[in-house]
Amino acid sequence: MRGFALILLMGLPLAAAAQIYRWVDANGRVNFSNTAPPKGVQATVVDPSTREGPPSPDSTDCYTIRCQGERMEERQRRREAEDARVREQRSALSPKPPRGLDFRAYVSIQRGITEGELLGIAGEPDLKADQGVAIAAPEYVQGTRNTVVRARSGLVMKTYTYLPTPADPFITTITLVGGRVSEIERVRKF
Numbered sequence: 772m773r774g775f776a777l778i779l780l781m782g783l784p785l786a787a788a789a790q791i792y793r794w795v796d797a798n799g800r801v802n803f804s805n806t807a808p809p810k811g812v813q814a815t816v817v818d819p820s821t822r823e824g825p826p827s828p829d830s831t832d833c834y835t836i837r838c839q840g841e842r843m844e845e846r847q848r849r850r851e852a853e854d855a856r857v858r859e860q861r862s863a864l865s866p867k868p869p870r871g872l873d874f875r876a877y878v879s880i881q882r883g884i885t886e887g888e889l890l891g892i893a894g895e896p897d898l899k900a901d902q903g904v905a906i907a908a909p910e911y912v913q914g915t916r917n918t919v920v921r922a923r924s925g926l927v928m929k930t931y932t933y934l935p936t937p938a939d940p941f942i943t944t945i946t947l948v949g950g951r952v953s954e955i956e957r958v959r960k961f
Contacts, residue, residue: 790816791803791805791816791817792804792807792814792816792817793814793815794813803817867897869933869934869935870894870933870934871897871933871936873938874939876892876893877941877943879892881916882913882916882951882952882955883913883914884916885950885951886947886951889931889945889947893931896932897933897934899930899931899932900932901927901928902930903927904927912948912949912951912953913952913953915951927947927948927949927950928947929946930944930945930947931945932945940959940960941957941958941959941960942957943956943957
């Protein structure tokens with residue numbers, strides 16, 4: 772019996788040292804410590820083994836697994852919606868893959884055809900460049916399909932470029948002067 776009493780007396784200081792104090796300092800910060808706070812500060816003893824009970828029906832705290840699961844699902848929905856929005860923005864900003872110009876369309880293009888005929892045969896180009904106005908260069912331009920005429924001042928120059936694709940490894944550059952095909956260049960790239 773004496774041994775039991777001795778062990779009990781030795782355990783009392785350990786129980787007192789295990790207390791946790793909570794207090795608010797002059798700066799408004801909440802402090803926790805296992806030592807007593809400074810003199811003049813009002814502190815409360817916190818029991819670390821106690822837990823708060825379930826919240827009241829009006830509380831926004833979430834203690835049940837169901838409630839936490841619903842919040843997690845909502846966060847996942849928001850994250851997926853944000854990811855979808857970012858993917859849409861990236862796809863809108865990314866360049867379109869090159870369409871190229873297949874050989875059948877290339878063979879159908881002749882000097883002197885109009886820009887509308889060119890777009891009907893070859894489709895929309897991968898790159899467009901508006902080069903401004905041709906005043907004296909080139910000296911002669913394609914007037915119609917079968918005639919070459921001197922360049923008039925003020926003809927608009929454009930360049931359409933069709934980039935290479937794995938199916939058609941050629942870069943095709945078509946120069947239009949005054950709305951008609953003036954030059955066609957086709958170079959193998961790979």
